[in-house]
Amino acid sequence: CDGWDSCPVSAEETRAAFEKHRPTHVIHLAAMVGGLFRNMRQNLDFWRNNVHINDNVLQAAHEFGVVKVVSCLSTCIFPDKTTYPIDETMIHNGPPHESNFGYAYAKRMIDVQNRACFQQYGVQYTAVIPTNVFGPHDNFNIEDGHVLPGLIHKTYLAKKEGKPLQVWGSGRALRQFIYSLDLARLFLWVLREYDEVEPIILSVGEEDELSIKFAADAVVEALGFKGDVIYDTSKADGQFKKTASNAKLRKYLPDFKFTPFKQAIKETCDWFVANYDSARK
Structure with a gap:
């Protein structure tokens, strides 16, 4: 899990972290994550923990007046039975792969909550969808x-x-793999420049x-x-x-060079x- 000190499963701990740091912008990476086989064993845990984490972070962001939140989704949230390449418009078109449905549905709910926050409060919370991330400091x-x-x-x-x-x-x-250092550069671009509530896929090309x-x-x-x-x-x-399309990313950043x-x-x-x-x- 990524976060200030620990995973913000508790609403009280999350509020305390926001109270302490008073952020104006948040990159939300906190999550219960794991590989294929852990997901297959613990779908309920992945669902419950991630739903709690995401709601706590987005609600605290609203309460403390955060200007922008960039959350992190995953390509595993897309429908299992689909046409390729997948793109940002297809997230909710059908059930995800059964191997990690708990994690996938929890991550989809971030997109739902972002849209609802914008509709109700006019706040700019968005999400990115990286493909398979790797790099130094991984698990x-x-x-x-x-x-x-x-x-x-x-x-x-x-x-x-x-x-x-x-x-x-x-x-x-x-799989499409993205180097964590490239992803970090793209996260900062999204935080500073990307002004849509709709998510954006961050990936190398097909x-x-x-x-x-x-x-x-x-x-x-x-x-x-x-x-x-x-x-x-x-x-x-x-x-x-x-297979994910990065056409939307390339529309914004046609010259971005991946490692x-x-x-x-x-x-x-x-x-x-x-x-x-x-x-x-």
Whole structure:
């Protein structure tokens, strides 16, 4: 969870944080998050905790006169059965993938609350929808983390212990990855320049969608792993693809340059190795 001190599940703690800091602008990243398998185990927890967190933050922002709130959604909120590429108009067009429906519906409700806040109070609360985020300071927990940090940690251990690398799933699933440093730059642009209540997808283009196998190969190369790579097809792939259009972003920022994927992977792997003892894992 991201936040001032802890996840603001309690309304009282959230108000106390706003009272202490008196922010005029808020980037709302606080959430209960996890990878595919943790979501599959704890859909109710993901629903309840995230609904509470989001309502507490947005209500406190209103009570303390915050000028702008930028919340963070996820591409997993989009309908499971849809046409591709997905875009910002399609969020509520059908149920999300069953693997993480609790988290997905809770995140969708931010968009509902933003629109209602604007309708009732005229406040400018909006949301961004990043694709799969990775980078330094991520949660590298193998069981509960997201796919890339989990792969980095697994590969590090496989190299250290001289064992094969086991990748969960077939490796065929497709994802668009965004480097956390690029995402941070875009968050600041949204905070300063983007004036719509409707959400905006922050992502590399459709042409940069990669297979999990390609991503795993990039991690293997970056960490110099020489052993065997085994794909465990008894483990779920999750949604096969979630191809997102960044046309709206490109309309605003046609010249924004994303960090090349392999460079971003190398920087993330180097950070993890250098900070292994203190990294979240």
